[in-house]
Amino acid sequence: MPLPQYPIQVLLTGATGFVGGAALASFVEREDYKAGKVKITCVVRGAQRAKVIREKYGVEVLEADLDAVEKIQEAASKTDVILHTANADHPPSTRAMLAGLKARFEKTGIQGIFIHSSGTGALTDNAKGEFADPKMSVLPTASLEQVPLSVSSFQDRDCADIRAIPTTYAHRESDDAIMNASIEGYVRAHIVMPPLIYGRGRGPYSRTSVQIPALIRAALKLKQSIYLGKGLPMWNGVHVQDLVNLYFVLLDDALSGSPKAKTGLDCFYFCATDEYQWLELATELGKRLHAKGAIPTPEPRTLKPEEVDGALGAWSDFAYGSNSRSVSGKAFDLGWTPLHPTGTNGLFESIDAEYEAVLEEGQDEKPKVHEDEMKRAVGA
Structure with a gap:
C-alpha cells in the first residue's frame, strides 16, 4: 500500500485544549516539521483563538467546531494523518473524518492514519467510592453485589475485553467506528486510552487537566482534602507529555514503511504509568496542601452527599468514585519510554x-468536563 508523500498533511483537533495543545507544541519542535516534511492544519473554534494558534505556531488553521461536519469531512479528504484529541464523545465529527479519509483512499489508494485520543473512562464501573476492584465489570450499571471480582486488569495485548464493552458507554461509539474503519482497511487506526492525565500542558490556552485540579479546588473550598465514599476504587495516571510521546511513537511507526503497531481489532493502546486509590491520592494531596499552609489539616475526609455537586460538579461518581484500571503492554513493546514513572516524578x-x-x-x-461525554458515560 502506498505511503503518503512529503509534506505529510496532518489534521489536529483540540489544539486549544490541554492534550492537543501539548501535542501541537511538541509537533512543531520535531525535526521533520522543521525540515518542511510535515504540514499541520489545526481545527480551531473561534476567530480569536484561530488567530493566536496561527500566529504563535505558524500552522494552517481551519476555523470550525466539531459540529461543522461538512468542513471537517472536506479537510479530512485532503489529510494523511488525523490526530484527534478534541472530544472522545463526538461521534458525528469522528464519522465525518472517517468519511473524508475513505473518499481519499478510494481516489488515491493511500491509507489514512488515524490516532484517536479516547480514555479509560470506558472501563469505569459504578463503585461510587465503595470498593476496589482490579478489573471492573463490563456492565457499568451493575450493583455492588453484581460486580464480579477479578484477578487481572484490562490489558491491551488482547483487546477482546475492551471490544466487549457496550458501544453505548463512554467513548465507545467513536472508538468502535474508528476500529471498524481500520478493519475495513482504508484507515490505519490507533486508539489511545489514557487514564487520569496529569502535569502542566504546553499549549496557549488550557494548561491543566480535569481531575487533580478539581480535587485541589475542592480541598481549598472545603478546607480539607476530600474523596467519595470510602475512597477505595483504583485508577491509573499518565503525564500529558508521556501521552503525547506515545502519539508520536505510533505516528512514526505508521510512517515507517514496515509498521509493527497493531491495528484493526487490536487497535487499542493503554498508557498507564501510575496506579492509585482515590483515598491514597486524597491523603497525599492533603499532606502537600497542608505543608503549603493552604488547608488547616493534612487529613482527608469523605464528602457528605450534599457537598458532592458543589465540590466536584456533576458526574462525580464517574470521574472520582469509580474503578478504572489498565495495564500498558503494546506501547512498551513499541519502545515507548515514559519520563514520569511512579515514585520519581x-x-x-x-x-x-x-x-x-x-x-x-x-x-x-x-x-x-464535556457534558455530552458525561451523559454518555452514565447512559443519560
Whole structure:
C-alpha cells in the first residue's frame, strides 16, 4: 500500500485544549516539521483563538467546531494523518473524518492514519467510592453485589475485553467506528486510552487537566482534602507529555514503511504509568496542601452527599468514585519510554505544580468536563 508523500498533511483537533495543545507544541519542535516534511492544519473554534494558534505556531488553521461536519469531512479528504484529541464523545465529527479519509483512499489508494485520543473512562464501573476492584465489570450499571471480582486488569495485548464493552458507554461509539474503519482497511487506526492525565500542558490556552485540579479546588473550598465514599476504587495516571510521546511513537511507526503497531481489532493502546486509590491520592494531596499552609489539616475526609455537586460538579461518581484500571503492554513493546514513572516524578509529584496552576487559573473555576461525554458515560 502506498505511503503518503512529503509534506505529510496532518489534521489536529483540540489544539486549544490541554492534550492537543501539548501535542501541537511538541509537533512543531520535531525535526521533520522543521525540515518542511510535515504540514499541520489545526481545527480551531473561534476567530480569536484561530488567530493566536496561527500566529504563535505558524500552522494552517481551519476555523470550525466539531459540529461543522461538512468542513471537517472536506479537510479530512485532503489529510494523511488525523490526530484527534478534541472530544472522545463526538461521534458525528469522528464519522465525518472517517468519511473524508475513505473518499481519499478510494481516489488515491493511500491509507489514512488515524490516532484517536479516547480514555479509560470506558472501563469505569459504578463503585461510587465503595470498593476496589482490579478489573471492573463490563456492565457499568451493575450493583455492588453484581460486580464480579477479578484477578487481572484490562490489558491491551488482547483487546477482546475492551471490544466487549457496550458501544453505548463512554467513548465507545467513536472508538468502535474508528476500529471498524481500520478493519475495513482504508484507515490505519490507533486508539489511545489514557487514564487520569496529569502535569502542566504546553499549549496557549488550557494548561491543566480535569481531575487533580478539581480535587485541589475542592480541598481549598472545603478546607480539607476530600474523596467519595470510602475512597477505595483504583485508577491509573499518565503525564500529558508521556501521552503525547506515545502519539508520536505510533505516528512514526505508521510512517515507517514496515509498521509493527497493531491495528484493526487490536487497535487499542493503554498508557498507564501510575496506579492509585482515590483515598491514597486524597491523603497525599492533603499532606502537600497542608505543608503549603493552604488547608488547616493534612487529613482527608469523605464528602457528605450534599457537598458532592458543589465540590466536584456533576458526574462525580464517574470521574472520582469509580474503578478504572489498565495495564500498558503494546506501547512498551513499541519502545515507548515514559519520563514520569511512579515514585520519581510521577502523579503525586505533580500535585505541587498543579496547585500553582490552580492559583493561576483561579480557585473558583468549575471542573472541566464535556457534558455530552458525561451523559454518555452514565447512559443519560
